[in-house]
Amino acid sequence: MKAVQYREVGQPPEVVTVPDPEPGPGQVLLKVAAAGVCHSDIAVMSWPADTFPFQLPMTLGHEGAGTVAALGDGVTGIAEGDLVAVYGPQGCGRCALCMQGKENYCLRAAELDINPPGLGAPGAMAEYLLVDDARFLLPLDGLDPVKTVPLTDAGLTPYHAVKRSLPKLVPGSTAVVIGAGGLGHVAIQLLRALTPARVIALDVAEQKLELAKQVGAHETLVSDDKAADRVKELTGGRGAQAVFDFVGVQPTVTLAGAVTGVEADVAIVGVADGALPVGFGRLPYDVSVFSPYWGSRGELHEVLELARAGAVDVHVETYSLDEAPAAYERLHEGKVNGRAVIVP
Ligand code: NAD
Ligand code: ZN
Numbered sequence: 001m002k003a004v005q006y007r008e009v010g011q012p013p014e015v016v017t018v019p020d021p022e023p024g025p026g027q028v029l030l031k032v033a034a035a036g037v038c039h040s041d042i043a044v045m046s047w048p049a050d051t052f053p054f055q056l057p058m059t060l061g062h063e064g065a066g067t068v069a070a071l072g073d074g075v076t077g078i079a080e081g082d083l084v085a086v087y088g089p090q091g092c093g094r095c096a097l098c099m100q101g102k103e104n105y106c107l108r109a110a111e112l113d114i115n116p117p118g119l120g121a122p123g124a125m126a127e128y129l130l131v132d133d134a135r136f137l138l139p140l141d142g143l144d145p146v147k148t149v150p151l152t153d154a155g156l157t158p159y160h161a162v163k164r165s166l167p168k169l170v171p172g173s174t175a176v177v178i179g180a181g182g183l184g185h186v187a188i189q190l191l192r193a194l195t196p197a198r199v200i201a202l203d204v205a206e207q208k209l210e211l212a213k214q215v216g217a218h219e220t221l222v223s224d225d226k227a228a229d230r231v232k233e234l235t236g237g238r239g240a241q242a243v244f245d246f247v248g249v250q251p252t253v254t255l256a257g258a259v260t261g262v263e264a265d266v267a268i269v270g271v272a273d274g275a276l277p278v279g280f281g282r283l284p285y286d287v288s289v290f291s292p293y294w295g296s297r298g299e300l301h302e303v304l305e306l307a308r309a310g311a312v313d314v315h316v317e318t319y320s321l322d323e324a325p326a327a328y329e330r331l332h333e334g335k336v337n338g339r340a341v342i343v344p
């Protein structure tokens with residue numbers, strides 16, 4: 001089958017032919033219908049060789065959806081032909097956190113060498129994807145795989161962050177979204193669907209700010225050195241009650257801290273090297289700063305329910321497997337508006 005692989009550190013991904021996978025006991029084989037292109041892959045492909053954590057070559061794609069093509073021995077509760085989305089941050093299923101569905105924070109994944117598809121294990125950017133357990137598959141139940149596949153990460157990750165801050169996002173509050181790309185444009189919709197907060201979106205690209213407006217941001221601002229003052233003005237000097245940074249570089253993390261009000265939450269979601277010092281007097285009183293990773297299985301179920309209710313509409317650009325390297329290039333150049341999705 002065809003697969004999009006990261007083969008050598010520092011080299012662009014390549015479309016290659018690899019053996020068709022076959023499901024072993026307990027496994028499920030999917031015919032991939034859609035695979036999302038995430039900026040995290042660009043971060044991964046920039047890591048140096050001496051500390052690179054995954055085995056290469058590696059088939060990319062940690063957002064996947066498809067049709068069940070074959071079942072390994074002993075798999076029950078799912079049938080050939082079912083359309084499903086894949087829960088990516090897979091864990092052991094048995095530790096204290098996995099028991100709560102928080103497989104993204106599995107206590108034993110490293111020890112047991114369990115990796116998400118596309119981030120250590122073979123990913124979804126191929127004609128077929130092998131999934132290790134049926135519990136990682138959520139029925140699409142009428143949702144379109146291409147429009148839905150980004151929800152497995154670009155939806156689930158902001159959902160997890162937003163959900164944590166819901167108690168702060170009461171009427172009269174403000175939420176700030178920094179970076180209105182794949183994750184950010186879904187975050188805006190989640191904030192609008194789940195909270196009465198006023199949403200201020202920031203980005204460096206005009207096209208992204210237009211999309212932010214279109215999907216529900218009340219205000220949009222260019223993310224520059226005047227942005228913090230503008231947010232303060234827009235909030236009457238109070239600052240925001242929740243800030244979601246989907247970039248994570250030093251300028252955006254500093255901005256995130258600068259726009260916080262008393263008791264605000266700051267979620268640093270972007271994978272980069274920004275750091276926000278916490279200590280008495282550094283930030284307004286009682287500000288919480290955290291860096292979440294992906295979301296729980298239960299939260300993915302909730303995100304899909306929200307999509308069924310019509311509350312989120314992911315803007316997608318589609319590409320073939322052969323075009324995947326070009327899609328990564330466009331994402332790297334900041335040219336993808338919404339989410340790029342590979343349709344094999
Ligand atoms: P994306 O490229 O689609 O979106 C990033 C957006 O940020 C773009 O619209 C870009 O124009 C904007 N941007 C860049 N520099 C900016 C700045 N200085 N100020 C404001 N906006 C700026 O990327 P994505 O796929 O949505 O991923 C966003 C980030 O989240 C990436 O760093 C990715 O690695 C990370 N991520 C983290 C998790 C997690 O679990 N923590 C999960 C998925 C993705
Ligand atoms: Zn991702």
Ligand code: ZN
Pocket residue numbers: 091092093094095096097098099103105106107108109
């Ligand atoms: Zn576990």
